[in-house]
Amino acid sequence: MNIANLLNNFDDLTDYMKANNYSNAYIRKLKTEVNWLRKNHDLVDSYEEAYYLRVSKLPECSSMFRHYRLFYSVLRNFDLYDIYPSRGKDHPLFEN
16 A cells, blocks of 8 residues: 555546546545545555454444445555556455
């Protein structure tokens, strides 16, 4: 996880998502996670750890598990592999 790289290039990601008709709500939620990482990056060494920390306080039946998994997958793939999100291709946070 390279938080400096993510923060420096996050505008590129959001510009791409706006140009490709991602919802403003989805982009806002992604920004929320980036802000959380900015404040708490010293608590985690990877996007997977960030995911686990974020969901650790959720009730078992929460639908947010899936959302957090998607958000951290997008952030990891963009930061580490320079892969922009694509509705047709899946780059999961965890392997099956």
